Amino acid sequence: MDVLIQLLDRLLLAAGQLLMNPFYYIGIIFIVLHYRKQIQLERKLFHTKLHSLMNETWRTVLWGWIGGLAASVLLLFVGVSIDAEAVLLLWVITIVLVMVRVRFLCLAYAAGILGVAQAVLSWLPNAADLTASVPVLKIVANADIPSLLLIVAVLHLLEGLLTQYQGARMTTPLFLEGKRGQIIGGQQLQGFWPVPMFLLVPAAGGGELGLPWATLFGANLASGWTLLAFPAMIGFTELTISKLPRRQARFSANLLYLYGLIMLGAAVAAHFWPPVLIAGALLSMALHEGLIRYNQWLEDKQAPFYVHSPRGLMVLSVVPNSPAQELGIQVGELIHKVNGHKVRTKTDLHQAMGLNSAFCKLEVLNEQGEVRFLHRAIFAGDHHQLGIILAPDQQALYFTEHRPVHLLSYLRGRITGLLSNDSTKSM
Incomplete structure (x- = not known):
């Protein structure tokens, strides 16, 4: 004691x-x-x-x-x-x-x-x-x-x-x-x-x-x-x-x-x-x-995992407290269909979501390739992609350069390692 x-x-x-x-x-x-x-x-x-x-x-x-x-x-x-x-x-x-x-x-x-x-x-x-x-x-x-x-x-x-x-x-x-x-x-x-x-x-x-x-x-x-x-x-x-x-x-x-x-x-x-x-x-x-x-x-x-495929659009992240999080959409899943239409590009996604401004039906492929059916009403103020952050395509405005950093870089006001995608400027 x-x-x-x-x-x-x-x-x-x-x-x-x-x-x-x-x-x-x-x-x-x-x-x-x-x-x-x-x-x-x-x-x-x-x-x-x-x-x-x-x-x-x-x-x-x-x-x-x-x-x-x-x-x-x-x-x-x-x-x-x-x-x-x-x-x-x-x-x-x-x-x-x-x-x-x-x-x-x-x-x-x-x-x-x-x-x-x-x-x-x-x-x-x-x-x-x-x-x-x-x-x-x-x-x-x-x-x-x-x-x-x-x-x-x-x-x-x-x-x-x-x-x-x-x-x-x-x-x-x-x-x-x-x-x-x-x-x-x-x-x-x-x-x-x-x-x-x-x-x-x-x-x-x-x-x-x-x-x-x-x-x-x-x-x-x-x-x-x-x-x-x-x-x-x-x-x-x-x-x-x-x-x-x-x-x-x-x-x-x-x-x-x-x-x-x-x-x-x-x-x-x-x-x-x-x-x-x-x-x-x-x-x-x-x-x-x-x-x-x-x-x-x-x-x-390893081959890159976070890329789009013919089966759908790859989910790179989900915004917290968004409709996508409420629906249970996970990182690494594929958005296969939206409102019954198969999507392969971001343009396809926006057009399919525009078919019904008040409701959205999704078909999502999980890691095992199994289809999950999700649906939700769309309200004013919701994220334009339900809070889904998709893997980049070649029209992305920026990408990051992964490189070692030192302590002084944290004290700078500007963001280091962020590069402009020159391919978008020539299009």
């Missing part, structure tokens, strides 16, 4: 420290800037609002807290050894990396760099003099890399769970240029969560009460412990032209589970056998990059 009371007391203290930590708010500001940029792109491409900035922001913050508390409970039995100075250095490294590429906003890269730096520092003949005279090098030398690698593993297992169950929510439909120059549809999945963790670490100078259970890493917690607030960021952004959003989210989650389990083994190995520490640090970065490249390679091999 005394341990539980101390945990609650120090949790409140650590929570207060977290709320005063500027890096936690930097993470939230990044999420706001990222989602704002995506919503601006949606408005430019589709002239409608597909996501709410406020709703998506508070949802990610809420799930970040839930995930952070769950990870903190798991790490109670590990016994990591990390201090506030190491956390600060990790965030500084992360911010520098994000200036280069936004996808480097991941502890895997910062922890890997810190581990490599520690190994290189230990090989220098004058390492002791350097660490004594340069405070930053002292932090590098004293950092517990196995503990950091284990935190990386736990965070990616958590990211896998959030991606599997939340990853398809913030999906943005895109118009892209295909391999042969034609305009095709795609889906950009993304999700970022600020994760506040509270790590059980040895207390400086000991404490009043020791920890009654043994920990995996055997940190010196029997003589005193405290809770350290560790604000972290997890998240992903991926593009698919060949899968439905929920399938891509499940595939990405499986890769994250694999990465997390491998890094868990690497962290334990580095703790009990220090010579493999640099291998674990390098693996943290290389395997993360490798999984990203593997997913991109698989996508490049």
Whole structure:
């Protein structure tokens, strides 16, 4: 009971420290800037609002807290050894990396760099003099890399769970240029969560009460412990032209589970056998990059899915709270017939809907090719296509260029990566 009371007391203290930590708010500001940029792109491409900035922001913050508390409970039995100075250095490294590429906003890269730096520092003949005279090098030398690698593993297992169950929510439909120059549809999945963790670490100078259970890493917690607030960021952004959003989210989650389990083994190995520490640090970065490249390679091999076919018009997205959403029309389905007339182009769709201005009957083909019959009255103010966003044709005014971005691009007012379709100008 005394341990539980101390945990609650120090949790409140650590929570207060977290709320005063500027890096936690930097993470939230990044999420706001990222989602704002995506919503601006949606408005430019589709002239409608597909996501709410406020709703998506508070949802990610809420799930970040839930995930952070769950990870903190798991790490109670590990016994990591990390201090506030190491956390600060990790965030500084992360911010520098994000200036280069936004996808480097991941502890895997910062922890890997810190581990490599520690190994290189230990090989220098004058390492002791350097660490004594340069405070930053002292932090590098004293950092517990196995503990950091284990935190990386736990965070990616958590990211896998959030991606599997939340990853398809913030999906943005895109118009892209295909391999042969034609305009095709795609889906950009993304999700970022600020994760506040509270790590059980040895207390400086000991404490009043020791920890009654043994920990995996055997940190010196029997003589005193405290809770350290560790604000972290997890998240992903991926593009698919060949899968439905929920399938891509499940595939990405499986890769994250694999990465997390491998890094868990690497962290334990580095703790009990220090010579493999640099291998674990390098693996943290290389395997993360490798999984990203593997997913991109698989996508490049697949045929585009979000294109129209002779059977009908492909549904790329559905506007929230629209008639199409009420009817249950799903992304990836084909609009086969409208008011009894087969449709193959957007012109066919508009003409067929104009046959009856008060009512609309649809025949929709689902993933299995089965026909679904839908009908609904049309009211004044309804979306002119019932809220259906169709895959692009070659007359699309704009398409997006998928390329890596850096942090400064989020601070610009204009939308980057949006190109005009020159084929429409010559027609």
